[in-house]
Amino acid sequence: MNKSAAIRSSVSKRKTTVPEPQKARFSTNTKIIIGAGAVILFLGGLIIAAMPEPGASKSANVASRSTGSTVSTSGTLTAFATKFNFGSIPMSGGKVTHRYWIKNAGTEPLLIRKMYTSCMCTTAALVKSSGKKFDPVGMPGHTPIPTINEPMNPKEEAIVEVVFDPAAHGPAGIGPIDRVVTIENSAGRPLELAFAANVTP
Numbered sequence: 001m002n003k004s005a006a007i008r009s010s011v012s013k014r015k016t017t018v019p020e021p022q023k024a025r026f027s028t029n030t031k032i033i034i035g036a037g038a039v040i041l042f043l044g045g046l047i048i049a050a051m052p053e054p055g056a057s058k059s060a061n062v063a064s065r066s067t068g069s070t071v072s073t074s075g076t077l078t079a080f081a082t083k084f085n086f087g088s089i090p091m092s093g094g095k096v097t098h099r100y101w102i103k104n105a106g107t108e109p110l111l112i113r114k115m116y117t118s119c120m121c122t123t124a125a126l127v128k129s130s131g132k133k134f135d136p137v138g139m140p141g142h143t144p145i146p147t148i149n150e151p152m153n154p155k156e157e158a159i160v161e162v163v164f165d166p167a168a169h170g171p172a173g174i175g176p177i178d179r180v181v182t183i184e185n186s187a188g189r190p191l192e193l194a195f196a197a198n199v200t201p
């Protein structure tokens, strides 16, 4: 605050020693007052900026400590698109594949517990960003569904590679179909990836 005190003393000095017309003196004083105010605001800003933010860092520490030993229930497993349409596909054309991108959009790690599909004509395989690919899974009751408990870190992305076999049901499977891949996870509700197709003869 020495600076502003110096400015103030110079203001009073000028006031007494330099006689000026009323109008001019007013504008000079106003400028100096604004200047002094800016210095005070600037110094105050420096002090505030230099101050640590104990509230913010403390709450972050508490949050990480309270969840350190447990699996997240507030992270969120999301998909960039949860629906896909293969359009018309011939029964004799062979299997078709679609890759869904999923992401842990939460702030804490989560676990992919297990994945399964709604029908035996459909398989789904998890492919991690590291390139690690899990064995494809199918429909519960038709194929064993392993619990994989695969971790996904915050912001980590992965692929769910879904394969649909339009010939799996034979001629009975001709027509529009809807299938779902379910991904059970530790972050909340299961993520459901859906697709449709129109199987033609």
Ligand SMILES: [Cu+2]
Pocket: 119, 120, 121, 122, 168, 169
């Ligand atoms: Cu099926």
